[in-house]
Amino acid sequence: MKIAVCVKQTFDTEAKIVLKDGKISGDGINLIINPYDEVAVEEAIRIKEKQGGEVVVVCAGGDRATEAIRQALAMGADRGVHIKVNDPDVDEYARAVMLAEVLKEQGADLILCGHVAADDGSSQVPTRVAEILGLPHANVVTKLELGDGKAVCTREVDGGMEVMEVALPAVITCQVSLNEPRYPSMKGIMQAKKKPIANVDAVAVESKAKIIELALPAAKQAGKKIEGEPEDTGKQLAEWLLNEVKVEVKQ
Amino acid sequence: MLFGFIPIDVWSEPPMRVVGANIPYEWLIYLIAVIPVAVLLYGLYQKVRVYMAANGKVNRLDNIGTRILSWFTYTFAQAKVIKNPLAGWMHFFLFWGFLLLFLAAGIDAMHHFINWPHLEGNFYIGFSFVVDTIGFLGMVGLIVLGIIRYVQKPDRLNDTKSSDGWILLALFAILFTGFIIEGLRIAAQIKMATQMELIAYERIASPFGWLFAQMFVGATMDSILIWHRILWWVHMALAFGTVVAIPFTKLWHIATSMANYFLRDLGPKGAYIKPIENIEEAETFGVENLEDFTWKDFLDFDACIRCGRCQDNCPAYLTGKHLNPKITLIQALKKHMDEKVPYLLAARGQSAVEAEMAMTEDEEAKPVMEQSLLYDVVTTDVIWDCTNCRACMEHCPMFIEHIPKIIEMRRNLVMWQGDMPSEAQMTFTNLERNYNPWGVGWANRADWLNERGVADKVKIASEDSDFDYLLFGGCAMAFDDRYKRVGEAVIKLFDQAGITLGYLGTEEQHCGDTARRLGNEYLAQTLITANIETFNNYGVKKIVTTCPHCYNALKNEYPQFEGGQFEVYHYTELIAQLIAEGKIKPQKALGIRLTYHDSCMLGRHNDIYQQPRDILAATGSNLVEMERNRDKGFCCGAGGGRMWLEEHAAEGYKRINDTRTEQALATNPECIITNCPFCLTMLDDGVKGVEAPVKVLDIAELLAQSMN
Numbered sequence: 028m029k030i031a032v033c034v035k036q037t038f039d040t041e042a043k044i045v046l047k048d049g050k051i052s053g054d055g056i057n058l059i060i061n062p063y064d065e066v067a068v069e070e071a072i073r074i075k076e077k078q079g080g081e082v083v084v085v086c087a088g089g090d091r092a093t094e095a096i097r098q099a100l101a102m103g104a105d106r107g108v109h110i111k112v113n114d115p116d117v118d119e120y121a122r123a124v125m126l127a128e129v130l131k132e133q134g135a136d137l138i139l140c141g142h143v144a145a146d147d148g149s150s151q152v153p154t155r156v157a158e159i160l161g162l163p164h165a166n167v168v169t170k171l172e173l174g175d176g177k178a179v180c181t182r183e184v185d186g187g188m189e190v191m192e193v194a195l196p197a198v199i200t201c202q203v204s205l206n207e208p209r210y211p212s213m214k215g216i217m218q219a220k221k222k223p224i225a226n227v228d229a230v231a232v233e234s235k236a237k238i239i240e241l242a243l244p245a246a247k248q249a250g251k252k253i254e255g256e257p258e259d260t261g262k263q264l265a266e267w268l269l270n271e272v273k274v275e276v277k278q
Numbered sequence: 279m280l281f282g283f284i285p286i287d288v289w290s291e292p293p294m295r296v297v298g299a300n301i302p303y304e305w306l307i308y309l310i311a312v313i314p315v316a317v318l319l320y321g322l323y324q325k326v327r328v329y330m331a332a333n334g335k336v337n338r339l340d341n342i343g344t345r346i347l348s349w350f351t352y353t354f355a356q357a358k359v360i361k362n363p364l365a366g367w368m369h370f371f372l373f374w375g376f377l378l379l380f381l382a383a384g385i386d387a388m389h390h391f392i393n394w395p396h397l398e399g400n401f402y403i404g405f406s407f408v409v410d411t412i413g414f415l416g417m418v419g420l421i422v423l424g425i426i427r428y429v430q431k432p433d434r435l436n437d438t439k440s441s442d443g444w445i446l447l448a449l450f451a452i453l454f455t456g457f458i459i460e461g462l463r464i465a466a467q468i469k470m471a472t473q474m475e476l477i478a479y480e481r482i483a484s485p486f487g488w489l490f491a492q493m494f495v496g497a498t499m500d501s502i503l504i505w506h507r508i509l510w511w512v513h514m515a516l517a518f519g520t521v522v523a524i525p526f527t528k529l530w531h532i533a534t535s536m537a538n539y540f541l542r543d544l545g546p547k548g549a550y551i552k553p554i555e556n557i558e559e560a561e562t563f564g565v566e567n568l569e570d571f572t573w574k575d576f577l578d579f580d581a582c583i584r585c586g587r588c589q590d591n592c593p594a595y596l597t598g599k600h601l602n603p604k605i606t607l608i609q610a611l612k613k614h615m616d617e618k619v620p621y622l623l624a625a626r627g628q629s630a631v632e633a634e635m636a637m638t639e640d641e642e643a644k645p646v647m648e649q650s651l652l653y654d655v656v657t658t659d660v661i662w663d664c665t666n667c668r669a670c671m672e673h674c675p676m677f678i679e680h681i682p683k684i685i686e687m688r689r690n691l692v693m694w695q696g697d698m699p700s701e702a703q704m705t706f707t708n709l710e711r712n713y714n715p716w717g718v719g720w721a722n723r724a725d726w727l728n729e730r731g732v733a734d735k736v737k738i739a740s741e742d743s744d745f746d747y748l749l750f751g752g753c754a755m756a757f758d759d760r761y762k763r764v765g766e767a768v769i770k771l772f773d774q775a776g777i778t779l780g781y782l783g784t785e786e787q788h789c790g791d792t793a794r795r796l797g798n799e800y801l802a803q804t805l806i807t808a809n810i811e812t813f814n815n816y817g818v819k820k821i822v823t824t825c826p827h828c829y830n831a832l833k834n835e836y837p838q839f840e841g842g843q844f845e846v847y848h849y850t851e852l853i854a855q856l857i858a859e860g861k862i863k864p865q866k867a868l869g870i871r872l873t874y875h876d877s878c879m880l881g882r883h884n885d886i887y888q889q890p891r892d893i894l895a896a897t898g899s900n901l902v903e904m905e906r907n908r909d910k911g912f913c914c915g916a917g918g919g920r921m922w923l924e925e926h927a928a929e930g931y932k933r934i935n936d937t938r939t940e941q942a943l944a945t946n947p948e949c950i951i952t953n954c955p956f957c958l959t960m961l962d963d964g965v966k967g968v969e970a971p972v973k974v975l976d977i978a979e980l981l982a983q984s985m986n
Contacts, residue, residue, distance in 0.1 A: 039711045039712065039719070041711065041712050041717060041718060041719035041720075042719055042721070043719050043721035043722065055721065057711050057712075059711060207700050207703075209696055209703070210692075210696060210698065210702075210703040210706055210707065211696065212692070212693055212694055212695065212696030213560075213563050213693040213694060213800060214563075214693070214694050214695075214696070215696060217561075
């Protein structure tokens with residue numbers, strides 16, 4: 028079975044985000060594989076280890092995205108395809124078109140993705156890819172069983188779960204509870220150095236949406252300390268709640 | 279005197295003893311002696327072949343002078359053995375008894391061939407007295423050791439084998455028959471003596487032989503002489519038989535102990551983990567198979583005498599985990615070595631499995647060659663149970679190096695098999711991405727200074743690198759809310775003493791301890807070299823640490839890397855000195871009843887026991903020691919990277935930290951004092967479960983209380 032995994036390189040989830048000229052500054056920020064995509068890589072490797080096949084990692088991104096591909100290869104994927112995208116602001120539509128182009132060429136039996144990217148959180152790309160390729164699609168899967176030409180997916184739905192069956196090939200997105208990604212061993216890292224990464228140019232496609240503004244959440248306010256005698260502090264607290272927090276008092 | 283024999287003389291002038299008197303064919307013994315010597319040499323050859331089957335490399339032939347001194351001290355003064363006083367001193371007598379008796383026999387033999395040295399006169403009396411006395415003490419030692427093993431039955435001797443008893447018995451029989459023949463000889467002399475004064479020197483020369491003689495003086499002369507001859511041969515047979523048994527029984531420890539005293543790791547106590555050289559180019563990581571160990575490791579397996587002092591002090595064993603340094607680590611490895619090495623040796627020229635197929639008769643048994651060292655012989659549970667507390671290594675009378683073996687196996691599991699507890703995985707990822715095991719963003723590393731209001735009391739190195747000491751606060755000070763308060767106390771103490779501290783802020787990275795001890799040497803080296811580079815960028819010479827894990831890493835492990843030599847202090851060393859110099863003056867006596875928990879890294883790894891206690895004394899507190907303190911201190915459970923791993927306690931067993939907390943509470947303290955952020959967390963967790971209002975504080979916090 029040939030499995031393609033789409034991975035995105037994102038900021039470390041603990042990174043301190045600083046805006047510079049309205050854009051996120053990359054200084055001192057560590058880049059990682061989107062944690063949800065890491066789960067997809069792990070799932071693909073587990074399927075390969077169980078029933079054989081090949082795992083191809085597809086990543087659209089700038090030069091540093093090679094690191095993300097290497098890490099997936101160190102975990103156990105077989106080869107990588109790096110779609111060179113130098114503009115970080117390409118939208119989900121353009122990204123999906125670029126990925127779909129390569130995925131069509133690869134002709135995988137199964138396409139796995141994380142269900143959301145930890146940076147922009149738009150959750151659009153895998154669904155768009157499925158749409159472009161005209162493939163069945165299951166989202167936010169927590170359990171995946173492969174049968175003869177089909178996949179049985181358990182999905183999280185509000186307050187419960189849903190089990191659905193899709194014919195293969197299909198695009199399936201993974202939830203973190205699906206598995207626990209492995210830590211690449213030195214053996215894996217050494218082998219990864221010898222595994223091939225194909226560099227391909229992205230197909231020319233215009234974004235349909237563009238980011239106008241980025242803003243950081245408002246800084247946390249320091250707490251307010253009220254001092255004095257109880258009758259006084261009570262009064263102060265009430266005034267503060269009324270005037271500054273603007274609590275509505277229903278009569 | 280080929281067929282005849284020298285009769286026993288009534289007395290001699292000057293006093294002496296005729297060797298071989300009353301024994302026909304006595305000269306035969308020198309021919310027969312060739313057998314035990316040959317067997318001993320053959321056994322030695324076989325053992326060396328076994329040790330040479332190891333592929334790992336280690337150099338233990340440096341500093342020959344120190345090694346000879348070490349060999350001398352630990353062999354002849356039995357300096358490690360007597361650390362356990364009762365069994366130790368009994369062994370001391372046993373050792374010296376046999377050594378001197380063997381020497382005496384050797385002198386007798388020498389005299390036989392070259393008629394020198396002459397044992398006569400006062401020299402004979404003195405020499406004989408010492409040998410007689412120590413021989414008797416050796417016999418007492420054997421009896422006491424037998425009582426310990428078979429009557430007292432301490433837990434540490436929980437794997438007694440029948441051979442243990444036979445060997446005790448054989449050794450006892452050698453000494454006992456020796457005294458009987460001496461007694462018979464003296465009895466014969468007494469019976470022949472016309473005047474008691476003529477033989478009176480024997481009462482001094484052989485006081486215990488004289489006592490034995492009293493049992494036989496009533497017998498007829500003929501039967502005394504006959505029994506003397508018979509038992510003389512029995513005595514020699516026992517002695518030679520025992521010598522023959524040396525290479526094939528636990529008696530081999532006579533050789534391995536001396537070898538280990540000579541070949542031990544001479545480095546600082548806390549520097550036993552060695553780097554993988556040129557790790558970027560390395561092709562193997564750690565130990566996967568038996569033969570990946572070094573010859574010194576093999577020697578260690580053979581040196582284990584199963585005394586169980588390791589197990590007596592092992593927090594994992596004592597709380598019911600899988601690890602027992604004696605049984606499930608060293609003895610398991612020894613058994614595997616004994617089973618596997620013959621096949622490895624036979625396999626030269628053919629595949630090892632073929633060799634085993636050819637040699638093995640039992641087709642049912644799982645072939646030794648197919649047993650996995652990591653999964654069948656030692657098991658991963660055992661490998662991950664170790665807290666690196668170093669109690670086993672501290673108390674082992676053989677200087678067996680347990681932890682390096684654990685680390686080598688962890689290295690293979692982590693870096694080669696990719697098999698580790700998932701918590702370890704997350705810890706590594708956190709260290710890789712944010713340089714701290716908590717995984718908090720590295721850019722927030724210096725935030726705590728403002729949070730605790732001490733930002734104006736340290737210089738950030740990137741802004742001003744002119745300071746007395748660089749404070750290496752470690753990850754806990756930056757990210758553990760509880761330990762930030764300790765950081766505040768330490769900084770204020772140094773500030774009050776007029777000492778300027780620098781701080782690396784966001785440039786500081788994890789010291790490497792957690793990664794290294796969890797087996798991720800690659801990650802550890804990345805962190806260590808990054809820190810070394812930063813230190814050197816700012817021209818740092820003197821470093822003060824608070825976390826004892828950082829302390830041990832920086833002091834003992836960083837010098838293993840290029841440019842990693844710095845003057846490193848734990849804050850308790852400096853503060854104790856500042857108090858002594860009057861630069862820090864505690865203002866009030868606290869009068870608190872407290873107990874002090876020695877951290878493994880400060881204690882057994884660096885022998886810092888006294889300075890912390892001096893500081894506690896300066897606060898006017900009342901220190902009540904726990905039963906297990908100083909070098910016998912009981913680990914909190916968080917060392918060796920276990921801080922970040924789940925502790926899977928079997929049913930009916932306690933967690934290590936709860937066990938230590940109970941030991942602390944047994945002293946009925948108001949306060950438990952620690953010197954380590956991990957211990958603080960573990961004991962804090964421990965006291966949460968108990969009713970008593972006991973606080974857990976760092977030394978610095980206690981001292982700060984007595985400053986205001």
